[in-house]
Amino acid sequence: MLRLTQVHLPLDHADSAITDAILARLQIGQDRLIDYTIFRRGYDARKRSAITLVYTLDVNVKDEAALLLKFKGVPDIVVAPDTTYQFVTQAPAALVDAARRPVVIGTGPCGIFAGLILAQMGFRPIILERGKAVRERTKDTWDLWRKRELHPESNVQFGEGGAGTFSDGKLHSQIKDPKHYGRKVLTEFVKAYAPPEILYVSKPHIGTFRLVKMLQEMRATIESLGGEFRFQSKVVDLDIDKEQVRGVVLAGGETIATDHVVLAVGHSARDTFQMLYERGVYLEAKPFSIGFRAEHPQSLIDRARFGNFAGHPLLGAADYKLVHHAKNGRSVYSFCMCPGGTVVAATSEPGRVVTNGMSQYSRNERNANSGIVVGITPDDYPGHPLAGIAFQRELESRAYVLGGSNYDAPGQLVGDFIAGTASTEFGSVQPSYKPGVRLGDLGPSLPEYAIEAIREALPAFDRQIKGYAMRDAVLTGVETRTSSPVRIKRQDNFQSMNTKGLFPAGEGAGYAGGILSAAVDGIKVAEAVALSMTGSTDAHGGAHAGPQTY
Template structure:
C-alpha cells in the first residue's frame, strides 16, 4: 500500500464539500498521480483536517492510504516529498497499516468462582465491561442511574421544568457524564487502544468519520444510540446489568476486597466480590466519601473552575475561516486558547461545543452547574466553551475531599444567584469586564435551559477566579477576534471539568487494597471520553491478569 500525506484541497475547489466517498477519492488520486482511474484499486482516508491558517487559502488536508496497480514502480520513482508542478507539497511513501489492538486475555477452562463487578457505565466502565465480557467473563454492572432512554426523558424534564432527579441526570446514568455532550473524542494521550475504542464506537453506530477526522466527534444524538447498542451487546454476552444500583459500601479482609454494599431501587443488599472495576466518574461525591471511610487512599488533585462562554457560531466561523466560512462546506469552527498569568494561574478554554448549547449539568439538589453539548450536525446558533481557571489544593486546603466542598460552595452560590430554581447566573462579557451587573443580554442569546438570570458574576465566583478571567479575556480577544466581544455571554458555574480527587493506585489496584481497580476520570486517571475508555480497558487487562486469565497474545 502507499500513503499520501499533506494533500491540500482548497475549499474553494469543492462546491460539494470535502471528498469522502471512495469513488470521489479514486477519481482524485488518478488525476493527482496521472494514472488511469482503473489503476486505483482502493483508497481510504487516514486523516482529514482543515487548515485555516491562511484565510485566503483555506484547505482540506488529507492523508490517504491506497492500493494501486504498479505500486512498486511508483514508489521507486516518487517516494518522498513531491516537487513537480501541480503536485507539489504532498509526500508519498510505502504504507503498512498498524496491527489493530486485541484484548489480550481469554477465560480458560475452569473459570473464576465469582463474576467481577464493574461500577459505573460511563466510557471507562462500559469499555472495561465489554472487554471482560468478550474475554469470557460475565461481569455484574452496577449503575446508579437509569438506562439511556429513560435518562434522556429525566434530563429533558429537568431542562424544561427545573425538576432535578438526583438519581438520573447529566452526570449519572447509562453512558456516563459524556452522554449529553458534544461527544468530542480528541485526546492528549497516545495509546494503541484508541483505534480500538473508535472502531468499537463505529461498530455500535458512531459516525464513520471519527476514524479519520483530526477532531472527531459523535454528537449527543449519535452517542445515545451507541450507548444503547453497547448495552444490548453486553446483555447478549451474558452481563448482569443492574440500573438504579449504587455502590455504597466496600469491605476488605486482610486488605482483600470481599464484599460490596449496594443501594438499589428495590432495597439494599450485599454482594460477595473479589474483583471490582470502579469507574464512578468525577461527580460521585458520595462514593468518594464512602471510599474515604472504607480506608481507600485518596489524594486531592488540581482541577479547574469557571464559566461557559457563548458566542454566535457564525461570528466564530468568520474569524476562524475568513470568507471561506460563507461557502457552507466547512465544519462549524472551534477555538483553543490558553493564557498563563503572572502568579502561576492558567485560564483556558475547554470542551468547546460548536453549534451547541450550554446545559444544566447539576447532579445535586440546590446546585447550579454548567457544561456544553452539541448534536452531530453542530448546527445550532451558538458556539460555547468552558472558560476555566486552574485551581490547586492550596485553594482548598484540608482533607483529600476538600476540593468537593470547594466545588459545592461555588455551585450553591450559583444556584442562589440564579434565583433558586435552577436558572443559571449569567452576565455579558462587556458588563463582566466593567464589573457592573447585567440586566439583559445582547446579540448572543443564551442557550441554557431552563433559563438564565442576569446578574454580576463578581458576586457569584471567588474574586481570584473573576480576576483571572478578566485578565485573560482581552488577551484571548486578541488571539480570536471577538472572543471578548461585549455581547458574548458568561454562564456560571463550571466545576465538573475534571476530578478534584485521585484514588491512589499501583498497577491499577487501589494502594493497599487488593481486588479494587479504580479507573477513569473520577479516579483521576483520565480526562474525557477517549482517555476514560482507554483507562477502562487497561483496568480490565489488569483485572484479568490478577484473576489469572489466560494471556493469548
C-alpha cells in the same frame, strides 16, 4: 499498505483529485494503484483565504516493496500500521462458569468499554449503574431543564452513558496511543450506528441524540456476550478483607461477591469518594479548573476562523482553543468548546448550580459555547484529600443563591463583567441555559484570583478571535466539574495502591478527561482485570479460546 500523510487539496476539490494526488506523490501510473481508504481528513485554516483539506491516506499498490525502497526515509510515505485490536487473553471455561464474576461500577465511556472488552474476552461482567437506562435518564434530565425538578440519582452526571452523554460528544484526544486503542473505540461506536465519518475526520463528534441509540446498541452487544447490566444499583460500600476486595454492597443491602472491581464512577460521584476515603482506599486531592460558560454567536466564531469559507459543509461549525497566562500567575483557557450548542444545567445535588456544554450532531444551534476556566491546585483547597469536593460545593451553592435559588444560573454580559458592572438586560446574544439565566454580577461567584484572571483573559482572547470580548456575549456560572477533584492512585498493574482487586479507572479516578480517553482507559483496565483473573503477565499472551476479533 502504504500510508501517505500531509496530502493537501483544495476545499472544493474534484472527486478524482485524491487519486491524482496519490499517483503524483508515488510517481506511478493508474495501473499500479489498487485502491485507497481515507484514514484521516482534517483542514488547515491558518490562511483563511486559502483553506485546504489535509488527508492521510492508506493506499494499496502493486509492487509495494519497490516503492518503499524508492521512498526510504521519506517521512510522509511509510508502511501503514496495523490498527486491529488484539485481545490479551480469553476466559478459560472454569472462569466463565465461576460465581465471582468481575464487577464494573459505572456506565460512562470508561465503564462501557471495560464491560465490553471483558465481555468480548468471555468474562461475563456485571455492570452496575446508580442511575437509570439512557432513555429514562434523558426524561429525568429534561425535568430539571423544563420543570426545575432535580433527580439526584438520574441527571446529567448519573445514568447510562455518564456525563459524556449530555456533551458535544467529542471523540478526539491528545493521549499517547501506541496500541491504537482509540481506533477500537471508534470502530465499536460505528458498529453501534455512529456516523462512519468518525473513523476519519480529524475532530470527530457524535452529539447527544445519537449517543442514546449507540448506548442501547452497545448494551445489547454486551448482554449478548453474557454481560449483565443492573440499573438503579448504587454501590454504597466495599467488602474489603486484608486489603483485598471481596465484594460490593448495594444500597438495597445486597452484596455481590467478587475479587475484581472496576471503579469507573465519573468525576461527580462524591458520596463514593467519601466511602472510599472512609474505607481507607488511597486517594489524594488533584488539580481541576473553575470558571464560567461563555456564549457567542456561532456566526462570529465561523467568520473569525474561516473567513469567506464560513458555513462550508465540509468545515461545519468552527471551534476554537484559547489559552492566556494571567499576570497573577493563573492560566485561563477554553474548555469543552461546543460549536452550535447549548449551555446545560449539570448539577447532581439539590441546592447547587453547575453548568456544562452540549451539542447535537448537526451543531446547528445559534450560539457557540465554551468553558472559560482557571486552573487551580490543592494549594487552593488544602488540608484533606476531599477538600476539592468541599470547594466545588461551596461555589455551586453560591451560584444557586446568585441565580435566585430556583436552579436558574447567574449570568453577566462580557462587557459588564470586564468593567465590573452588574448586567440588567440581555443584548443580541440570548443565553441557551435552561431553566433560565438571572443577570447580575458574577464577581461574588468565584474567588477573586479567578475573577481577576478571567477579566484579563477575555480582551486577550479578543485579539485572537475578533469580537470575542463583544459586550453582548454572555457568561453563565459556574463551571466546576471540569475534571475529578481527586485521584484514586493505582499501581502499574492498574490496581489501587493499597486495595488489591480494586481497579480505579477513567475520569472519576483521575486518569482520563473526555469520552475517548476515558474509553481507552476502560480498555486498558479491562485488560489488566483479565490478566489478573487468568494469572497471566504476558501483555498479549494467555489462552486464546474463542473469537479474537470484534
